[in-house]
Amino acid sequence: FTIHANQVKAEVKPTMWGVFFEDINMGADGGIYAELVKNRSFEFYKPLMGWTVVPRQVPEGTVVVQNRRESNAANPRYLHISLVNAARGSVGITNEGFRGMGIKKGMKYDFSVMYRVPGTDVKLHAELVNPKGEKIGSATLNLPGNTGTWKKQRISFEATTTEQKAKLSIWFEGNGGVDLDMVSLFPQDTWKNRPGGMRADMVQLLADMKPGFIRFPGGCIVEGHDLATRYQWKKTVGPVEDRQLIVNRWNTEFAHKPAPDYFQSFGLGFFEYFQIAEDIGAEPLPILNCGMACQFNTAEVVPMDELQPYVQDALDLVEFANGDVKTKWGKIRADMGHPAPFNLKMMGIGNENWGPQYVERLKIFTKAIKDKYPFMQLVNSSGTDPNGDRFDYLNGELRKMNADIIDEHYYRRPEWFLQNASRYDNYPRTGSKIFAGEYAAQSDRTVSVNNKNNWQTALSEAAFMTGLERNADVVAMASYAPLFAHAEGWQWTPDLIWVDNLRSYGTPDYQVQKLFSLYKGTDVIAMLQNNEVVAGKDGLYGSAVIDKKTKEIIVKIVNSSDKPQEASFAFEGVSKLAPKATVTTIASRDLEQLNSFDNPLAVSPSDKQAEVKNKKIGLVISPYSFSVVRVKM
Ligand code: AHR
Numbered sequence: 001f002t003i004h005a006n007q008v009k010a011e012v013k014p015t016m017w018g019v020f021f022e023d024i025n026m027g028a029d030g031g032i033y034a035e036l037v038k039n040r041s042f043e044f045y046k047p048l049m050g051w052t053v054v055p056r057q058v059p060e061g062t063v064v065v066q067n068r069r070e071s072n073a074a075n076p077r078y079l080h081i082s083l084v085n086a087a088r089g090s091v092g093i094t095n096e097g098f099r100g101m102g103i104k105k106g107m108k109y110d111f112s113v114m115y116r117v118p119g120t121d122v123k124l125h126a127e128l129v130n131p132k133g134e135k136i137g138s139a140t141l142n143l144p145g146n147t148g149t150w151k152k153q154r155i156s157f158e159a160t161t162t163e164q165k166a167k168l169s170i171w172f173e174g175n176g177g178v179d180l181d182m183v184s185l186f187p188q189d190t191w192k193n194r195p196g197g198m199r200a201d202m203v204q205l206l207a208d209m210k211p212g213f214i215r216f217p218g219g220c221i222v223e224g225h226d227l228a229t230r231y232q233w234k235k236t237v238g239p240v241e242d243r244q245l246i247v248n249r250w251n252t253e254f255a256h257k258p259a260p261d262y263f264q265s266f267g268l269g270f271f272e273y274f275q276i277a278e279d280i281g282a283e284p285l286p287i288l289n290c291g292m293a294c295q296f297n298t299a300e301v302v303p304m305d306e307l308q309p310y311v312q313d314a315l316d317l318v319e320f321a322n323g324d325v326k327t328k329w330g331k332i333r334a335d336m337g338h339p340a341p342f343n344l345k346m347m348g349i350g351n352e353n354w355g356p357q358y359v360e361r362l363k364i365f366t367k368a369i370k371d372k373y374p375f376m377q378l379v380n381s382s383g384t385d386p387n388g389d390r391f392d393y394l395n396g397e398l399r400k401m402n403a404d405i406i407d408e409h410y411y412r413r414p415e416w417f418l419q420n421a422s423r424y425d426n427y428p429r430t431g432s433k434i435f436a437g438e439y440a441a442q443s444d445r446t447v448s449v450n451n452k453n454n455w456q457t458a459l460s461e462a463a464f465m466t467g468l469e470r471n472a473d474v475v476a477m478a479s480y481a482p483l484f485a486h487a488e489g490w491q492w493t494p495d496l497i498w499v500d501n502l503r504s505y506g507t508p509d510y511q512v513q514k515l516f517s518l519y520k521g522t523d524v525i526a527m528l529q530n531n532e533v534v535a536g537k538d539g540l541y542g543s544a545v546i547d548k549k550t551k552e553i554i555v556k557i558v559n560s561s562d563k564p565q566e567a568s569f570a571f572e573g574v575s576k577l578a579p580k581a582t583v584t585t586i587a588s589r590d591l592e593q594l595n596s597f598d599n600p601l602a603v604s605p606s607d608k609q610a611e612v613k614n615k616k617i618g619l620v621i622s623p624y625s626f627s628v629v630r631v632k633m
Helices: 200-209 270-279 308-322 328-335 355-372 389-400 414-419 455-470 508-518
Strands: 002-011 051-054 063-067 077-086 092-095 101-103 108-116 122-129 135-143 151-158 163-187 213-216 283-288 346-349 377-381 405-412 433-441 475-480 484-486 497-499 504-506 523-529 540-547 552-559 565-572 580-587 606-611 616-621 625-632
Touching: 002 540, 002 552, 108 122, 108 135, 135 151, 135 163, 200 270, 200 497, 200 504, 200 508, 213 270, 213 475, 270 283, 270 308, 283 308, 308 328, 308 346, 308 355, 346 355, 355 377, 355 389, 389 405, 405 414, 414 433, 414 455, 433 455, 455 475, 455 508, 455 523, 455 540, 455 552, 455 625, 504 508, 508 580, 508 625, 552 565, 606 616, 616 625
Parallel strands: 002 565, 213 283, 283 346, 346 377, 377 405, 405 433, 433 475, 484 497
Antiparallel strands: 002 523, 051 092, 063 077, 077 163, 092 163, 101 163, 108 151, 108 163, 122 135, 122 163, 497 504, 523 540, 540 552, 552 625, 565 616, 580 606, 580 625
16 A cells, blocks of 8 residues: 555545434433433323332322423423321332432432422432332431422432442421422532533543534434424523423334333433533534424424524524623523533534425525524535435435535445445535435344444444545545444444443444544545555555644554455655554454443454554554554654
8 A cells, every 4th residue: 555645635624523412222311411310300291100109008199290381381290299297108209210220339419309398397308229129328308398489409418339220219208298390310420520410421432532523412303203392402401490391202103112201301402512512622513403303204394484483493593502691592501601602613404304395494594594604514414315316316406505514324234334435436526515424334224123233333334434534525524323322221223332320331333433533633645555545455445644733644444354464555755754653453353243331342442563664564454453553754
């Protein structure tokens, strides 16, 4: 292979490799959002889903769900518990958590609750219990009587043992009654120790990738099962008790593994998404509903003469993210603790929407946004079928519109990824850029519940990604999807990162994504084999970049064959090279190899040094391997 360090082909934008976040597979509620209480505000369709009244034989009417829809449409339900000289242990409620609650020994937990006590004082005992019913942590709150308005109290306590599947029991002591809402329990070891925040291990896995952007909140949940359940960012900001819960699109029969208890509390809302993006140094990329519900579901569209509120949501989002604190939405951001702007530069309109209905709606959005915010880069969807008529139609229309960025999605077999490493070699070099916004190799078939994140899928993605990198002048951004999955609550597989109530690990696909992102460089340079790009001959795929900041040449090479291959890398157009190169390799002879909770790094990178002589490096490239070779200039 010859690497021509002085033949720069394209700039690699800092946003080249990013992450795609969607609340699917319990990614948000029950996942990264560290709330342990399921249905804390009693707003699920079945108001006591996740809760049990204890003991079961309390008199009828002791625990009643009340609804104040007229006075509080966002959070109408609460519980009223009647107490007749109740002693501790005689009346209570237990929450089962999201597939149990993961509790850590020695960790402090913040319990909080909103309450009203019309009569005399009530004592509330919050107790964490293990599956045997043994107490593993507890705290008591005194709720003063004669509270006509809603109040909030919180208390912290320490857990005495580690438990994957704890429950929270709340016992009442007193006479009269109590109203309860927003019953909440968070660990204190959240990301950046923010009260009511995110699971630190999950955010850390993202931060470790140094992603260039974070796309949120999806995915199909942007569109919703129907328009009523589309994602509306304005309902996800402000105090958590005012964020209106809705059903998750992945709750429905349209999910491949429906989860009837899957709702969106929006504890992770747009403010938190922007904050995570800022924390991990990623550009925020929000995707907004374009006036169309999921076309795989109800396919509802809003009539054109009622599109304006949707467009206004997009305009107001820019004000929320970037606006002065004196503006309406800028003030809401400031009141939430972030007076500085989030510096939003790009947004997506629509997710996997298609047909003339999409194009006509998109034109209205584009004009309104570009008129007011000409700098805003807009991402447009081109659907899910990269080889079909629908895709061709949309691509044609979007290119006619001079779309900034076209979002292509592909969930395909590993062979497709190998065959498509040259996909972008012949795309137009001018005009619209491409965002490979959702992709993942499917070990079985698209949306099969048997798909695995094995080494074969990851290796084929690595091969494909060399093609994305080589074409960085066309492909501006790329992200694997979906991002997270809970081992006991997923609807879609494969996924980049798997979690349970206490643990998390990156799949082989994650390890590949991470290496591309960490070693993205700043400029693509030519890497040729007999004057041709390295895109599949003998099962080898390669690309090269320089990093002007670290003064390195970085070569990525994939061997998708089952044979070791001798390779020589000759560097031209560079005056000197360091005597040693670092070679970081992920390899496994077993294409079925997985990572797991017990063996999270079974497929993961290891480093070795290679000699550089006369500006050449000789390597034996292992079978089924992906290597990143770095040498200082
Ligand atoms: O990533 C899972 C789903 O796949 C996304 O929600 C959707 O955009 C695509 O069809």
